[in-house]
Amino acid sequence: MxxxxxxxxxxxxxxxxxxxxxxxxxxxxxAGHDVVVLEAGPRFDDESRREKLDSHLRPxxxxxxxxxxQRDAYTNEGDRDYPxxxxxxxxxxxxxxxxxGMVMRLHxxxxxxxxxxxxxxxxxxxxxDLRPYYAAAERELSVAGADDNxxxxxxxxxxxxxxxxxxxxxxxxxxxxxxxxxxMHSVPNARNSEGTDEAPACVGYGTCQPVCPSGxxxxxxxxxxxxxxxxxRVIDRVPVQRLDHDRAGDRLTQATxxxxxxxxxTQSARQFVVACGGVETPRLLLLSRSETYPDGxxxxxxxxxxxxxxxxxxxxxxxxxxxxxxxxxxxxxxxxHQFYDDADPVVGMKLEFLxxxxxxxVTTALNADTWGDDLLVDLQRDYGTHLAMGALVEQLPxxxxxxxxxxxxxxxxxxxxxxxxWSLDDRTRAGLRRANKIQTAVLSExxxxxxxxxxxxxxxxxxxxxxxxRMGTDPDASVVNPELRTHDLDNCWxxxxxxxxxxxxxxxxxxxxxxxxxxxxxxxxxx
Amino acid sequence: MKLTRRDALAALSAAGVAxxxxxxxxxxxxxxxxxxxxxxxxxxxxxxxxxxxxQTLVAVAEVVxxxxxxxxxxxVETYTEGRLLADESRRRSVATTLSELDxxxxxxxxxAFANLDTDTRDELLRELAVDTAxxxxxxxxxxxxxxxxxxxxxxxxxxxxxxxxxAGTPNPIGHPGGYRTQLSPEYQRASxxxxxxxxxxRDSDGTANNDRTTDADGGxxxx
Numbered sequence: 001m002x003x004x005x006x007x008x009x010x011x012x013x014x015x016x017x018x019x020x021x022x023x024x025x026x027x028x029x030x031a032g033h034d035v036v037v038l039e040a041g042p043r044f045d046d047e048s049r050r051e052k053l054d055s056h057l058r059p060x061x062x063x064x065x066x067x068x069x070q071r072d073a074y075t076n077e078g079d080r081d082y083p084x085x086x087x088x089x090x091x092x093x094x095x096x097x098x099x100x101g102m103v104m105r106l107h108x109x110x111x112x113x114x115x116x117x118x119x120x121x122x123x124x125x126x127x128x129d130l131r132p133y134y135a136a137a138e139r140e141l142s143v144a145g146a147d148d149n150x151x152x153x154x155x156x157x158x159x160x161x162x163x164x165x166x167x168x169x170x171x172x173x174x175x176x177x178x179x180x181x182x183x184m185h186s187v188p189n190a191r192n193s194e195g196t197d198e199a200p201a202c203v204g205y206g207t208c209q210p211v212c213p214s215g216x217x218x219x220x221x222x223x224x225x226x227x228x229x230x231x232x233r234v235i236d237r238v239p240v241q242r243l244d245h246d247r248a249g250d251r252l253t254q255a256t257x258x259x260x261x262x263x264x265x266t267q268s269a270r271q272f273v274v275a276c277g278g279v280e281t282p283r284l285l286l287l288s289r290s291e292t293y294p295d296g297x298x299x300x301x302x303x304x305x306x307x308x309x310x311x312x313x314x315x316x317x318x319x320x321x322x323x324x325x326x327x328x329x330x331x332x333x334x335x336x337h338q339f340y341d342d343a344d345p346v347v348g349m350k351l352e353f354l355x356x357x358x359x360x361x362v363t364t365a366l367n368a369d370t371w372g373d374d375l376l377v378d379l380q381r382d383y384g385t386h387l388a389m390g391a392l393v394e395q396l397p398x399x400x401x402x403x404x405x406x407x408x409x410x411x412x413x414x415x416x417x418x419x420x421x422w423s424l425d426d427r428t429r430a431g432l433r434r435a436n437k438i439q440t441a442v443l444s445e446x447x448x449x450x451x452x453x454x455x456x457x458x459x460x461x462x463x464x465x466x467x468x469x470r471m472g473t474d475p476d477a478s479v480v481n482p483e484l485r486t487h488d489l490d491n492c493w494x495x496x497x498x499x500x501x502x503x504x505x506x507x508x509x510x511x512x513x514x515x516x517x518x519x520x521x522x523x524x525x526x527x
Numbered sequence: 528m529k530l531t532r533r534d535a536l537a538a539l540s541a542a543g544v545a546x547x548x549x550x551x552x553x554x555x556x557x558x559x560x561x562x563x564x565x566x567x568x569x570x571x572x573x574x575x576x577x578x579x580x581x582q583t584l585v586a587v588a589e590v591v592x593x594x595x596x597x598x599x600x601x602x603v604e605t606y607t608e609g610r611l612l613a614d615e616s617r618r619r620s621v622a623t624t625l626s627e628l629d630x631x632x633x634x635x636x637x638x639a640f641a642n643l644d645t646d647t648r649d650e651l652l653r654e655l656a657v658d659t660a661x662x663x664x665x666x667x668x669x670x671x672x673x674x675x676x677x678x679x680x681x682x683x684x685x686x687x688x689x690x691x692x693x694a695g696t697p698n699p700i701g702h703p704g705g706y707r708t709q710l711s712p713e714y715q716r717a718s719x720x721x722x723x724x725x726x727x728x729r730d731s732d733g734t735a736n737n738d739r740t741t742d743a744d745g746g747x748x749x750x
Contacts, residue, residue, distance in 0.1 A: 054542050057686070057701055058678060059662055148716060164706060171714030186716065193706075203703035214703060328698045328709035355709065361694035362685040362701055366678050369658045371591035372649065379685070379694035 004235050004259045006267040007036040011527055013255055013269035014038070015240050015284070018094020019509060020495040020516045021275030022223035023140060027520035029230035033527050036267060037224070037232060038257050040239035040276070041090030042066075044097065049213040056210055059367055064211050065089040065097055070412040071239075074279075078401070079423035087209075087463035088277060092236055093221040095277065095463075096509070098210040101190040101217045101331060103143050103510035105134045107153050109341050110348065110504035113396070117346040119427075120396045120502040124473045124482040127153055130514050137513035138188070141218045142196060145188035151337040152185075161193045163333075164202075168325040170334040172387060173353045176445035177336070182438075184334045184353065190218035190509070191331065198222055206360065208330035238265075241413060242288040243272065243492070249292035251491045258413055271491045271523060275516075278308070278465025278498040282403050283418045285469070298469070298486035298494070303479050305404055307397035307467035308420070309503050312428055312459045314349075314435035317357050317388030318448040326386050327360040339438070340505065347431030348394035348505035351438065358386025387448055391435035393459075394505040395428050397467045422461075429456040464508045469498035484519045495519045528595055530602035534689045538602075539609040541686035541701035542679075575611040575618050580625040582641040587628075587672075588680050590648045593693060606683045617675075620664065624671045631655060631668070652677075 012028050014021045017039035029035045044065070052064035067085040074084045089097045108127040113120035135157055138145075145159035163186040166174075170184065177184050191208070195201045202216040212219075224234055238257040241264070245252050254266040274281050282305040286296035296304050336351040361379045368375050406419035436455045443450050454460075472478025475487035480499050486492045495516050497508045576584065581604060588603045611618040632640035632651060640648060652658065652672070660669035662678050682701075684690035691699030698704030 050540070050542070050544075053701060054682070057682065146716075165710055166714060166716055167709045168714075169709075174714060184716075202706045204698050204706040204708060205703050206698070206700035323695075325696065325709050327700050328696065328704070329706045330700075360700040361691055361696065362682060362699055365681040365685045366662075371658070371677065371681070373593050373595075375591075375681075376593040376693055384695040 001261070002236075004238055004263075004265070006265045007034070007233055010034050010036045010267065010269040012036070012271045012273060012523065013267050014273040014275060015255060016040075016094065016275035016277070016280070016496075017092045017220065017224055017234060017236075018275060018277060018496075019096050019220040019223070020512050021094075021273060022220040022227060023513055023516035024273050024275065024495055024520045024523065025227040025232050025234070026223040026230065027517065028523060028527070029227045029232035031520075031524045031527075033524070035227060035232035036269070037227065037234040038238050038240055038255060038267060039090075039092050039234060039236045040280075041092070041236065043092040043234075043236040046215070049211055049215070052211040053205060053207050053213045056207060057363055057366065065091060073409060073411055073417045075406045075409055075417060075419045076422070077404075077406075077419050078421040082420045082422045082461060084279065084418070084420060088279075088465075092224050092234060093219040096219040097221075099217075099509065100209050100507070102507040103138070103141055103188045103190045103513075104337075104350075104506040105153050105155075106130075106504045106506050106511055107151075107340060107348070110502060110506075113346075113502050117343060119346055121470075121472070123501050124471055124478075130511070130518070131156070133514035133518045134510065136517045137510050140223070140513055140517065141190040141510065142192055142198065143188050143190055143510070144193035146186040149185040149335075149337060150183060151340055159188065161196070163187075164189060164191075164193050164329075164331070165333065167328070167333045167355050168323065169355055169357070169387065170353055172320065172322055172324055172446065173334070173389075173442065176442045179445050180441060182336050182351075182442065183338050184336055187332050187335050187352075188510070189331055192216045202329070204329050206327050206330045206356070239413065240276075240284060241415065243274070243284065243297055244288070245290065245292065245297070245489060249290075250489065252297075252489055271493065271527065273493045273495055273519070273523070275495045277496055278468045279403050279418050279420075281494055281496060281498050282468040283405065286405050287415055293488070298479055298488045298492060300488050301474075301476050301478055303470055303477065305468050306399050306402045307470055307501075308401045308403055308422060308465070309395040309397045309467045310422075310461040311392040311464050311503065311505055311507075312395055312424070312432055313454060313462055314391040314393055314432045314439070314459060315354075315388060315454040316436060316439035316443060316450045316452065317354075317386060318443055318451040319358070319385045320387050320446060320448050321385065323384055324357070324387055325384060326355060326357045327383075329355055331355065339434070345427060345430045345434070347427055347434070349431055349435050350392050350505050351435065352390040352392070354388040354390055357388035359383060387443065387446065389439040389442060391432075391439065392462055392505045392507070393428060393431040393435055394503065395424070397470070397502060398425065401467075403468050424456070424459070432456045432459055462507070464497060464503065466497040466500045466503040466508060469494045469496075470501045471499040472501060483522045484515060485522075493519055493523065528597065528689065528693070530596055530598035530684075530689055532601070532605060534687045535602050535605035535609070535683075537687040537702055538606050538683035540703070542606075542610055542682065544609045544613065575608055576622055576625070579629065579639070579641075580622050581607070583625045583629050583639070584621075584676065584680075586641040586643070586648055587652070587676050590645055590652060591677055591680055592684060595693075602683070603680065610679070610683075620671070621675045621679075624668070624675045627668050628655075628672055628676070 011033040111123040144161040146163035405416035662674035663670040686701030698708040
């Protein structure tokens, strides 16, 4: 049985082995510090990835990472149900085991929404502060990209790997975009376009989400391996139950965690990094309430769990006479960020040209109610001519969107589960309508009748959990300072998308990684 | 169209079977020396399934696969060998399910399933509601036939390049055919310097975007 007893001496205890925690752990271990990482979920075997692909494709076996059940229970109380477990993963690597792997920088405007547009709030740091860390994060994630996006914020060096070239489907869209004056450009991807010492090149399994069997797609396991190689200890299947502080309430002293065999241990450390994502991080703080902090740790502001926001999906699609060769790969090769900085309405938006529109032969076959020659006719009819566009639309932070504890329901350790309060406002709906309008214009320009749209009425989240432990300079209005250290507790650092004061409309993981690199630098200096 | 050993290996790969594993590799290597015509056909002593079960499995494949395919027997047997060799629990479940299907045939048609003509096999499977059953590893026979037999056969075919090719894609989901299979040879993005002002649409200082690192081959600007 694995040794899950505490580390006798630790400079740093990191809670969570997703990208934020793993990057911090790797960099601090490589700097010579004693690091222990406590991960709630299991360590997944590399060799089982193709089996996970297999089971994902088969009806009824779509969730390969074991999410769900009492361990991951949650409740909804908002206007809209939020499917929390659809894309998050508890395990070594965190949700990067499942993620799509799109890695864009936020724009300059995202850090200054209040100053520029009078909405949301400003970040306490700006793009220039984060810019060198974005470059470092792109190296950490081996990002494949090209400097061909005229709407991207300024950058100082080429991407680590060349971009994936545009697809046949992109070539079809290009005609319409040129007519309409839309600029298509490459997509920065956290997947290897070429082999490196760390990972092989993508071989096109086509199942990036939820599993990449080849290892070409970045997962935080890479940084976990680096951390362990540098001497860090990573303990899996040990959900942290609470954090405790000293008598004065100034510093954390220990993390209490449960083991699979029913034991409870405490891990002490000089510094604590909580990196459990935008839902579990605030939940752990709320679960750790004390006499000194009756509303939860680091929550003097009352902002822990508040301002929960996500990106919303808008989409439209149809079929064309032309061959579009969908589903050769599970990622996109072209986007359009042309409307991102627009101010009418003030809603960030990025447009995606999907390479995975419509069905694939194997999934259609496994769900069909026929076979033989009849099935083949159906497959030949249904495959290869689909076209679809997606979009991510910004949701500005609102206090009433929040994560709370639901004391009426408990998880497998008897702790109240997260309760999600989530709703959309008119500004977000306007952004979704605008995305739909552009998408249908592109399809119409191609002569394709939109056969489906996803817009304000039926949109869903992109599973980017942000805002719930926001960063700021005012201790009365924010949870962490610009260093990502909590205002209340000197040695408690929160790293992840929960610290984003606003979330823009770009996929958040590159910003998570950049903030993690930056926090690791600050921690190194403190240690 | 003829199914080959390469197709069976691709199907095994997609199904998560480590074809490089010693035992499977030995079996498949043996079949290679025999050639595709005798592909993977093992004796009863060494096969994962007995002769009757293998015949039933191939007989189902002849129904659920398109009629234009040749080489079904070798493809199915090689795939099945690889799939079941390392998974004793699955092997038992597949054997039991095939045996029960054969019993149904003997009861309804008074002969083994493999002895029926393909139209009658098709009819029997549909009367058993295998076509509409929810696949599942346990429970009633139709769901298990769908799960262990029909869907595994369909998976083996349509996650392979040959099956994908029949449907229109040489690199179906589940097959590692390389990301370049999706490229449009006629369309690659040109340098932004050739197509547009890199500071267009910006409201900040805009660093020059001339250090492109694309591997595009040049050609017409793509919008």
